[in-house]
Amino acid sequence: MRFVFDHNNINVLNLERSIKFYEDALGFKEIKRKEAEDGSFILAFMGDGTGKYKIELTWLRDRVEPYNLGDNEIHMAVRTDDLKSAYDYHSKMGCICYENKQMGLYFIADPDGYWTEILSL
Numbered sequence: 705m706r707f708v709f710d711h712n713n714i715n716v717l718n719l720e721r722s723i724k725f726y727e728d729a730l731g732f733k734e735i736k737r738k739e740a741e742d743g744s745f746i747l748a749f750m751g752d753g754t755g756k757y758k759i760e761l762t763w764l765r766d767r768v769e770p771y772n773l774g775d776n777e778i779h780m781a782v783r784t785d786d787l788k789s790a791y792d793y794h795s796k797m798g799c800i801c802y803e804n805k806q807m808g809l810y811f812i813a814d815p816d817g818y819w820t821e822i823l824s825l
Contacts, residue, residue: 708756709756709757710756710757710758711749711757711758711759711760712759712760712780713759713760713761713762714759714760714761714762714814714816714818715761715762715763715764715767715771715816716761716762716763716814716815716816717763717767717768717770717771717815717816718763718815719746719748719761719763721815722748722761722814722815722816723748723750723761725799725814725815726750726759726761726814727750728797729794729797729799729812729814729820730752730782730820731752731753732750732751732752732759733750733751733753734748734749734750735749735750735751735758736748736749736758737749743765744764744765744766745762745763745764745765746762746763747760747761747762747763748760748761748763749761752782759780770816770817771816771817773816773817773818776817776818776819779811779818779819779820779821780820780821781820781821781822781823782820782821782822782823783822783823783824783825784822784823784824784825785824785825787808787822787823787824790822791803791810791822794810794812794822797812799812799813799814800812801813801819802819808823808824809821809822809823809824810822
């Protein structure tokens with residue numbers, strides 16, 4: 705028996721705003737969508753175009769209050785081939801929420817407050 709990583713899920717309040725953030729900030733593209741017949745939810749799967757791993761953005765029609773992210777200690781991480789240019793770009797976007805220069809990494813926050821760690825290749 706073996707297992708293969710497929711996706712992680714995060715719930716979002718505004719699906720189109722979140723899709724735009726992941727497109728703009730990380731270059732991810734929507735690769736699959738599933739909509740409930742009754743309109744109660746939409747699942748949008750975003751990918752980087754190189755691997756099979758995806759992030760699933762879940763929008764729930766009846767959800768109006770922000771999600772409680774606790775201490776926000778759970779995050780995803782991506783690697784880039786140009787950390788300085790990525791940092792400059794994310795600085796201009798205003799989405800950097802934490803940085804550790806000694807370790808050579810930083811985090812960005814999406815519109816719902818989820819963090820993504822940015823690392824060098």
